Amino acid sequence: xxxxxxxxxxxxxxxxxxxxxxxxxxxxxxxxxxxxxxxxxxxxxxxxxxxxxxxxxxxxxxxxxxxxxxxxxxxxxxxxxxxxxxxxxxxxxxxxxxxxxxxxxxxxxxxxxxxxxxxxxxxxxxxxxxxxxxxxxxxxxxxxxxxxxxxxxxxxxxxxxxxxxxxxxxxxxxxxxxxxxxxxxxxxxxxxxxxxxxxxxxxxxxxxxxxxxxxxxxxxxxxxxxxxxxxxxxxxxxxxxxxxxxxxxxxxxxxxxxxxxxxxxxxxxxxxxxxxxxxxxxxxxxxxxxxxxxx
Amino acid sequence: xxxxxxxxxxxxxxxxxxxxxxxxxxxxxxxxxxxxxxxxxxxxxxxxxxxxxxxxxxxxxxxxxxxxxxxxxxxxxxxxxxxxxxxxxxxxxxxxxxxxxxxxxxxxxxxxxxxxxxxxxxxxxxxxxxxxxxxxxxxxxxxxxxxxxxxxxxxxxxxxxxxxxxxxxxxxxxxxxxxxxxxxxxxxxxxxxxxxxxxxxxxxxxxxxxxxxxxxxxxxxxxxxxxxxxxxxxxxxxxxxxxxxxxxxxxxxxxxxxxxxxxxxxxxxxxxxxxxxxxxxxxxxxxxxxxxxxxxxxxxxxxxxxxxxxxxxxxxxxxxxxxxxxxxxxxxxxxxxxxxxxxxxxxxxxxxxxxxxxxxxxxxxxxxxxxxxxxxxxxxxxxxxxxxxxxxxxxxxxxxxxxxxxxxxxxxxxxxxxxxxxxxxxxxxxxxxxxxxxxxxxxxxxxxxxxxxxxx
Numbered sequence: 001x002x003x004x005x006x007x008x009x010x011x012x013x014x015x016x017x018x019x020x021x022x023x024x025x026x027x028x029x030x031x032x033x034x035x036x037x038x039x040x041x042x043x044x045x046x047x048x049x050x051x052x053x054x055x056x057x058x059x060x061x062x063x064x065x066x067x068x069x070x071x072x073x074x075x076x077x078x079x080x081x082x083x084x085x086x087x088x089x090x091x092x093x094x095x096x097x098x099x100x101x102x103x104x105x106x107x108x109x110x111x112x113x114x115x116x117x118x119x120x121x122x123x124x125x126x127x128x129x130x131x132x133x134x135x136x137x138x139x140x141x142x143x144x145x146x147x148x149x150x151x152x153x154x155x156x157x158x159x160x161x162x163x164x165x166x167x168x169x170x171x172x173x174x175x176x177x178x179x180x181x182x183x184x185x186x187x188x189x190x191x192x193x194x195x196x197x198x199x200x201x202x203x204x205x206x207x208x209x210x211x212x213x214x215x216x217x218x219x220x221x222x223x224x225x226x227x228x229x230x231x232x233x234x235x236x237x238x239x240x241x242x243x244x245x246x247x248x249x250x251x252x253x254x255x256x257x258x259x260x261x262x263x264x265x266x267x268x269x270x271x272x273x274x275x276x277x278x279x280x281x282x283x284x285x286x287x288x289x290x291x292x293x294x295x
Numbered sequence: 296x297x298x299x300x301x302x303x304x305x306x307x308x309x310x311x312x313x314x315x316x317x318x319x320x321x322x323x324x325x326x327x328x329x330x331x332x333x334x335x336x337x338x339x340x341x342x343x344x345x346x347x348x349x350x351x352x353x354x355x356x357x358x359x360x361x362x363x364x365x366x367x368x369x370x371x372x373x374x375x376x377x378x379x380x381x382x383x384x385x386x387x388x389x390x391x392x393x394x395x396x397x398x399x400x401x402x403x404x405x406x407x408x409x410x411x412x413x414x415x416x417x418x419x420x421x422x423x424x425x426x427x428x429x430x431x432x433x434x435x436x437x438x439x440x441x442x443x444x445x446x447x448x449x450x451x452x453x454x455x456x457x458x459x460x461x462x463x464x465x466x467x468x469x470x471x472x473x474x475x476x477x478x479x480x481x482x483x484x485x486x487x488x489x490x491x492x493x494x495x496x497x498x499x500x501x502x503x504x505x506x507x508x509x510x511x512x513x514x515x516x517x518x519x520x521x522x523x524x525x526x527x528x529x530x531x532x533x534x535x536x537x538x539x540x541x542x543x544x545x546x547x548x549x550x551x552x553x554x555x556x557x558x559x560x561x562x563x564x565x566x567x568x569x570x571x572x573x574x575x576x577x578x579x580x581x582x583x584x585x586x587x588x589x590x591x592x593x594x595x596x597x598x599x600x601x602x603x604x605x606x607x608x609x610x611x612x613x614x615x616x617x618x619x620x621x622x623x624x625x626x627x628x629x630x631x632x633x634x635x636x637x638x639x640x641x642x643x644x645x646x647x648x649x650x651x652x653x654x655x656x657x658x659x660x661x662x663x664x665x666x667x668x669x670x671x672x673x674x675x676x677x678x679x680x681x682x683x684x685x686x687x688x689x690x691x692x693x694x695x696x697x698x699x700x701x702x703x704x705x706x707x708x709x710x711x712x713x714x715x716x717x718x719x720x721x722x723x724x725x726x727x728x729x730x731x732x733x734x735x736x737x738x739x740x741x742x743x744x745x746x747x748x749x750x751x
């Protein structure tokens with residue numbers, strides 16, 4: 001490579017230098033710092049950190065049942081989000097994809113919940129779920145099911161489901177928008193041809209819509225898993241992880257360990273393990289989706 | 296020598312390269328310089344040069360206006376400008392202070408939220424100035440320290456041989472004090488046919504009053520038990536009343552197990568509350584703000600809350616007729632110890648070039664005149680004991696029991712955070728009828744043993 005070429009290449013690199021510096025400072029450095037801190041015993045204040053090797057990971061993997069319980073809780077919410085929330089999003093997207101009156105109004109309405117702050121949504125639903133004066137209990141009394149009324153967020157049996165419902169209500173709008181965009185990208189001629197051949201609605205969905213939507217389904221699923229596993233704001237605004245450990249999720253555990261117990265190193269180890277679990281789940285999902293596409 | 300020649304050649308080539316680059320892309324130099332200037336514009340310690348402006352960080356949005364007024368007053372009187380920066384909520388503030396300590400950008404005066412070990416860590420890292428000499432300095436007969444309630448100073452004091460290894464002394468100035476007690480609604484008492492001037496004193500009385508209230512459809516106790524430290528406060532009140540401070544501390548040391556009958560009895564009190572449906576529905580996961588709304592709206596006869604709530608209730612329902620009492624006693628063998636002491640304390644940054652001015656400001660802020668103004672405006676108990684005569688009756692009731700106060704920050708030994716969490720979460724499980732007191736005691740002891748093994 002001659003000098004002229006080097007100068008040209010170097011010139012190009014100089015232009016990306018600002019972006020690279022920003023990316024390195026605000027993304028790469030914190031990313032690697034988390035790994036460094038995860039093998040330390042550090043309170044987050046003292047300039048001194050004590051190297052503890054894999055002690056934090058050992059304790060986390062084999063002696064911290066609460067963290068794994070929180071992981072199970074997050075997985076439960078994620079399962080509901082993947083199935084119920086995304087099915088609802090798909091159904092509503094399918095409805096809005098058709099020629100209906102006021103379609104844009106529905107689109108705006110369905111997209112409103114994700115725009116709201118999680119804390120605000122949590123506070124609103126606190127009122128809906130309230131044991132004494134809650135809207136839900138009033139409704140149950142109104143339809144003659146008063147026996148079912150309870151403090152939904154304060155009972156072990158219902159707290160996690162109640163929180164999941166809030167999360168799904170807030171989150172279905174994202175899936176709705178992406179799925180609607182996917183549905184609208186399918187050429188209309190395919191549907192027309194199928195109808196000319198006398199295909200029923202279900203056959204059209206099974207043989208045209210679903211196969212062409214697989215890349216969109218993959219995208220929505222990955223976003224749902226990553227977004228739901230990291231649920232935090234709604235939990236903080238409603239149950240704070242309680243009652244007991246019923247609504248604890250990995251992020252509430254990380255925050256409690258970091259701020260409540262001042263164990264930054266251990267909290268970072270939790271973050272690393274949690275990140276690796278998410279990575280593994282996403283990889284598995286991509287593999288499965290690829291296999292499905294080939295079928 | 297060869298290295299120097301190589302460096303010069305390299306610099307020359309770099310200049311040529313830059314020149315060629317600027318020919319190729321005329322705006323490149325301007326672009327890079329602008330980027331560097333913008334990127335590093337905020338990095339300089341320009342604030343440090345201004346010795347006449349103090350910066351104070353706090354998290355108390357309800358006191359911001361009063362702080363601003365006091366700052367203006369101080370500037371008028373002493374010619375030193377004070378800038379109060381509010382960072383709310385408190386969790387965000389706590390994080391900010393920790394992060395600033397890492398980058399050595401703490402302000403001149405700040406508060407530390409958290410446990411005593413966090414406070415100790417700040418001191419050991421050299422971020423907090425020792426104030427003992429200043430507080431002991433006599434000024435017209437009384438020392439600065441003597442202005443304050445003893446308990447308010449204790450929270451900021453490290454005794455000889457403390458477990459954190461901090462040099463003995465006082466490291467912060469209390470601004471206000473707080474006690475956490477039981478409150479009862481007089482109007483609801485009357486409605487239930489109870490004497491509003493005869494609140495419950497013992498646990499048995501509390502149960503019988505709660506039953507009478509329930510019979511009239513009046514919910515009993517509300518508290519922010521979703522914030523588990525409120526559970527911790529009430530449970531430790533009863534534990535100290537039932538078995539005495541010494542046994543509680545022995546438990547923290549690992550010498551008495553949580554499966555001891557006294558601890559099971561403490562846990563059983565919560566089970567009894569659950570069985571008798573004394574707690575307001577949903578209180579187990581309720582944040583204290585919601586609990587305060589519930590009591591202010593007369594939807595609960597009792598509240599377990601701190602002296603700060605006087606200001607909150609006044610804002611929510613000025614007509615609320617209530618009084619303050621100690622939590623119901625389980626026995627009369629040991630005194631009922633409640634949580635209290637310094638509410639807000641300010642520390643001085645030991646590395647600040649305005650250290651002396653900062654101390655001067657805190658001294659001024661805790662003088663009688665300023666403390667009366669502050670207490671009047673914010674309805675908080677002043678740390679200065681000379682100012683109690685000018686406060687409302689309910690607030691004075693909170694202050695009456697100052698002698699009975701204690702706080703984890705003044706305990707000679709602290710319980711491990713993981714054990715405390717297991718204990719508090721266990722109580723939540725008892726309150727929802729999921730676990731028995733015995734089962735919770737066993738679980739807590741298991742966590743305790745694990746933490747003790749780690750220490751060895």
